[in-house]
Amino acid sequence: MFFGIAGKEKVMYKSGSDRLVYAWSLLLLIFLAAVGLVIWWGVKPFSPQTIDEQSVRHDERFVSDTRLLAKKEFGGAVYDLYPAIGGGGSGGGGVFMKDSGKCLGLLSYEAPGVTLAVPTSAIRQWTKEKCVAWAIDHTIPMPSDEELKKLLIED
Known part of the structure; x- marks a missing residue:
């Protein structure tokens, strides 16, 4: 059962908008699985119960423990899944920790309620x-400068 992934905790929603974000996230995951993606997740893939709507401003999002591993379509790329709304044209921008300013990854794809980012570990490896x-x-x-001119820019 998909909703059992969160473990022994009950997933609780605070409003209809939480359910809508979760529904869009679930639909995107089903679509990604249909096009050949394998989904890897931690203990709590979605944790809407961690959002305190009174203390979270519109631009402050939460991060899930979800990781996607694309098999064929995207050349084996690894993505972190953020159930937050990324604005159009945000691709290539950073995802940062609010407290420390640490970069978690770079935005790669945005869909309603879901954002995919390339994690910094994958960027370092590349x-x-x-x-x-x-x-x-x-x-x-x-x-x-001479060594830089020898680098291939296609990669």
């Missing part, structure tokens, strides 16, 4: 594979 880790790690020295 930069190491392509020998451009200096772009995100200030401890690695930047290559010379």
Whole structure:
């Protein structure tokens, strides 16, 4: 049973809008599964019960423990699923922790009630594979202009 994924906790909703967000998220997950995605999740894939609507402003979202692993269609890419609304044109923007400012990932795809982001761990791995880790790690020295011109820009 899908709603049993959350474990022993009962999923509680505070308003009709929570149910709507959850319904859209569920529909997106069904669609993604139909196009060949494997869904990996933690203990609580969706936790609308953690939102205190009186203390959460419109632009402050919550993050689920859900992770998607795309098999074929997206070249084996890993995504984190955020049941929050991403604005159009936000792709490539960061997802940050409010308290620490730590970057969790970069927005990749937005749909009603759901946002997919490439996690920073996948970004770090890609930069190491392509020998451009200096772009995100200030401890690695930047290559010379001659070396930069030799890099392939197709990747």
